Amino acid sequence: MRILEYYYFGKMPQSCSMEQCMRTSRWLCDCCQQYLCLQHLNEHNALLISQLNSLTNKIDTLSDRLETLNSHKAIGNSREKLEQWRQDCYKKIDSFFEQKCQELDQLVNEKVSQQREELNRIQSKIPELINTQETTRQDVDRLTSSIRQLETNMNKIEQTCFTINIRPLIIDDTLISIEKTSDDELDLSTLSPVYRTIHRAQESFRPFTANDRYLLMHQEPNLCLLDKEMNIVKQVLWPFDAIQDMCWSSTLDRFIVLGKNNIYLVNENTMSINNVHTMEERNWLSCTCSDTVLFACTNGRAASIMEFTLFPTIELIREWKHPRTCTKDEFIVSTTYNNESLALVIVNVLDKSLRMELRYAKTLEHIWTFRLDIKWAQKLAFRCCSLPCNEWLIIDHETGRLIQTTKDGKMKKTVKYQPTPCRATLLDTNTLAVSTMQGINLHTIQ
Template identity: 40%
Template sequence: MPTLCAITNCKSVSRALCYVCHESLCREHFDDHDHSFNSLLKSLNTKVKNFDDRLEDLTNEELIENCYEKLDKWRDDSYKTIDRLYEKKCQEIKQRFHDNLNQRQEKITELQTKITDLLQEEDISRQSINLLIVDVENLEEEMNKLEQTIFHINIHPLILENKSIMIEEINTTHFNLTQISYPYHIIDCSNKLSKPTASNEQYLLMYRMHNLHLINRELLPIKQIAWPHGRIWDMCWSSTLNRFIVMAHFEVYLIDENTMSIERIETILRRNWWSCTCSDTSLYLSTYEQGTSIMEFSLQPSIELIKEWKSPLICHKHEYIKDIVCNNQTIALTIYDKKFLTKRIELRSIKHFDYIWSLKLDIEGECHNSLRCCSLYDNQWLVADFHNQRLFHIRNDGKLKTIYSYKMSPWYITLFGPNILVISTQNSVNFHKL
């Protein structure tokens, strides 16, 4: 009995077997079937060629030039660190040498004075002469020792481990914040004050129990220092200065991650400061007042005021700027409108504070607490909603991507390295894997 065509409702007898799909088809449907395969193959071939074109476009280093910039910055900073240590040790050698000379010079001057005084005396005692002889002999011995003294330097080789620079691949469009409510590490902070944090590529700086703590990427505390300057409102990292910047209520300080030394920035006048951020060239400080101002300071060669950005250019007279964060030649502002009780995030250019985009945040009521934000990769943003225990994930075009619930009220949020999100709350600092 002849086999019918495999096409539904076709009553024709099959004339050919397709060796691709193993179906028997009539002459008419076999031609259509064969043509459809050819069309599909052509379509797939076009798509694969498109992949090839896209792959070729990726070779222009757009995706890796930022890594080169970071490596160049690390190399330059390392050279500067070596140069600083070299200059310090050169100065130390010179100082110790001159200290030795000065000590002997003082003794020579002292002995010359004694001899001059004795020469002017009419009655010189033998005891005075003997004492002078002893002093001269002692000085001669010291001079002999000085002339035979050399400076020996013990230099340990500079060891650079491969793990000092870690290379990680991050998919910037697929941050996984679905499990954001479950931190993988928690640091208890029982004090009820805000807990600002700041990070560089290696360390996280945090305020806890009236101390500044430095945490490494393994989340282990490695250094700490007492903080005697009152409540901290914000902090940030300056790669240009290679220092953390810590903002108290009225004064601003530099923190050296190596020595944990605290130095007040004398060129910044006392004001009611609220938030801070750094670009490659400038430090920005915002004030806590209606019609907030943002002060721009140069970083090099010294920290000096450049300009004050005022209302109504950056906000209206009845608005507060609650946070400022720089990223890739832009600065994000979170703004609270006290008159209409609305909140929004704006993105502006660093150069002239030109408007780029704005997004109204669905947060009702007053905003006494922080409305902090942080930058993510690919120029995305995260905003903390303290009162409703939520996080707003915003795309790089200013559109809302997702709103995540959080089990506690998020206060400060910081991206630590490529894949650790740090969220401080009323009683803890929480760490989340992205």
């Protein structure tokens, strides 16, 4: 506080500005523009100094907190993901190494096997000639020649050299990108008008998914890969059964496509399609995956959730059954993984009610329930997708809405959507792709 001494020359003295104080002011305080007597000036100054002391205490508290801040705890989950990636890479390298060793062994074993057959033939021929007692000079010469050739061949095998062409394993920064998770929640009310659309043939299957580069969809009769401008960059004929759902696995670097009874892997580089698992006794409805596990939900009442390992092979490790998953009269029509949680959209076929439940992915323990204010009438599956900050988006095709929930399962925003939405996914931090009966629309959302 800067104090200006106040003098009066030929003027009436100024009274103190404080209420009920009749003393004459001695100074003008330039920070609050009050005329203060000596007593109130001291009190005013003491008050300001006490506020400084309080700020000093807060700064000291923040300083102590900064000193004890556990940065390892803050990045713990991210380090675990990096460590898992490293272990997975080690496994892939070891598997590839074993494969090449087997190829080497096979090349040598094939030659050894040929010589063993020849050796067995000679070994059986000599006793046969001895027993018949009718050996000729030609027989001896042929056997001698065969033995010499066998010896020559074995010498060649022992001296065999293989040319191993090895390219260095190139690791660049594009393998792993580290980005700070957005601290900003999206606001569904800022959904922009459609700025790009790709139309879809009526016979096409509606599921679609995306990674950070491409969007995968079915465009009868092909499976198509689209860039972020919705241009088809690659496609391949889809000759298999109906597509129930799709998801992307960063661990496998593959798209996972769920058929009626089958699980397929799609390579975005070659567009090759591999059937990696078949369960004839199960009908699938939805799927999602974490870094280590594929979750596949069965189609029908009393639905099960099946857990499969992703690496080194897709193998069933666990089945969650009703009543842990849902009641005997309920369908699980959507499964979505995000941040160690599973979002399940559940339909009760008796009272036609719908709800979304958030569960812990490792235990299926309940976190919260969000009940929808509608009745299930159509036979279409309700779907949901994850949003930043652990929020969720439910696609309501019954009443034509997009419903945004908070991270603790409360209604946040709803917007009407036409034509009727079927599915949606966030392509990047603020690009929303919405699937309808006619095609896929792109919007921005803030």
